[in-house]
Amino acid sequence: MPGALTGIRVIDLTQMLAGPYCTMMLADHGAEVIKIEPVEGDPTRRFGPFPEDDTERHFGGYFQGTNRNKLSLTVDLKKPEGRDILIRLARDADVLVENFRAGVMDRLGVGYETLASENPRLVYAAIRGFGDPRTGESPYVDRPAFDVVAQAMGGAMGITGPDAATPMKVGPGIGDIFPATLAAFGILAAHRYAMVTGQGQFLDVAMYDGIVSLCERAVYQYSYTGRPPVPEGNQHPILCPFGMFPALDGRVTIACPRDSFWTELVTVMGRPELASDPRFRTNADRLQNSAQTVEIVESWTRQLTKAQIGQALGVRVPYGEVNTAADIFADPHLKAREMLVEVEHPGSARPVTIASTPIRMTATPGGVVQRAPLAGEHNDRILAGCGFSASNIAQLRESGVIS
Structure with a gap:
């Protein structure tokens, strides 16, 4: 059954958690997501855990969880031929998502303005720690950021912990996942606009901004009372019990x-x-x-x-x-809702379990259709679809532009 986003093509240049989670949400509902990886593969493929019997180590649980339902194309974007491949892909794409630091794609010669000149209806989305100058200058624009940085600066840690003197990180990577979810919403809003007007646009979500919006209660509490809220353990500052x-x-x-x-x-x-x-x-x-x-x-x-x-x-x-996770695996609710799904893990004799999409629809339910891809697993298929001949593809592989 086709997903709600069937027919949308997404070029995915993201790594780590925030970007891949965003494009995973789109892929789970039918978008064709082409994951562009370095020739040696996405570095997060080497992150565990791995099944005990997996001797091939194509990827671990970290990569599997957020890269299911995607196609993989390995390309060296530092080579002119690699950049040409990306430009050709972008001409027919609806969306491009990246989460490099500001300016990286521009220095490679494939920034928003370049790709938009090739495809004016392209929606170009970026997830960065502190945003992009195109949408608003930040004194922190050049700083790298990860989940823990966004949680700390955005206020999540400042209201989480056993007592006022002990701020704590939230267990799940909300500093990545919530901005990723906001970006997925922004992409669909911008795509809707492009469908109506034919005009694409650049959009970005700063991880810092995303966590501030998640901690909206802290903002209005401080505004109304003049006192910054602090960690209050496992109770609530406004509701009791x-x-x-x-x-x-x-x-x-x-x-x-x-x-x-x-x-x-x-x-x-x-x-x-x-x-x-x-x-x-x-x-x-x-x-x-x-x-x-x-x-x-x-x-x-x-x-x-x-x-x-x-x-x-x-x-x-x-x-x-x-x-606990063991309790979750045994809960009849999650079984009834099919929230835990088994997928193949290449190199292992047994399937592994990952979380499915919580967004359920009656006509287009979405979900996990296939495992995460091997690095470059779909090179020939994707390039042939862009008009490359078998000899062209073989030459690109021989010259190290693709794997």
Whole structure:
């Protein structure tokens, strides 16, 4: 079944996590994504983990997870013939995505203006640490950045941690993944505009900007109160109770963003009088007495297992177990939603499991269709589609322009 983005051709010049995650989102929904790699292959192919029986080491889990559903073309863009290949590809492409530092593509002779002159409807997207001068100057434009840098500067670490003195990095790479998601949205918005007007454009997402937008609560809190928010552990600065609580066999989360949920919670706990207690009647009251509120809930949860808490709360109060990866693999919800999929891992006798797309559609569901590609696996197919003859391709391979 075709995906919602079938017919869109994307040239993917990205590496690491942010860029590949962005183009993965497009590929998962049917876009033809051509991953341009150095002749020796994307450096992240060498990142693990690897299956124990994999002696070939074409790629590890890092690469597999975000490069499924893509085609691979290896090209040396430092050679004139390599640049010519990219220009020929861009003439028929809808989108190009790269996440080099600002100016790299321009120095190679294949920057936005060059490619747009060949294809005026091209949507050219960049994900950089601090943006691109085309959309706004930054004093940090030449600085490299990775997930941890974006998390730190964008404010995520500043509101995450066990206490005010201990900022912490968030476990998942949100400094990459959230800007990548924003870029995918921007690409589709710009592509829609190009379909209507025939005019492409340059767009970029700065990782720093993306995390500031993710931490929007910290922005308005500081604006409204004049006090910068700080890490507050596993509770919430505005809602109470709204956080993590101990159980006999682990931890659960319980959230009462509305007073009606508090009424349901204390009724289940066998303490319905707390619903009308002036110390806890409203969210504002509970925030004022947050330590007591949290202790009341903890005194109930710590006597029960996660399953007992879930059975007691049912559908009455928002709650969830704090899952490990092993718990996630065993969860019937994820099985029913087909969120964990098995794919081939070249060099290994057994398949591996990766996360599928969470974006589900009824007519064009999307998902994982094929494993990540081998380096240069689709060289001949892609180049032949651009008009290169078999002898041309053989000459390019002999001269080291492709692998």
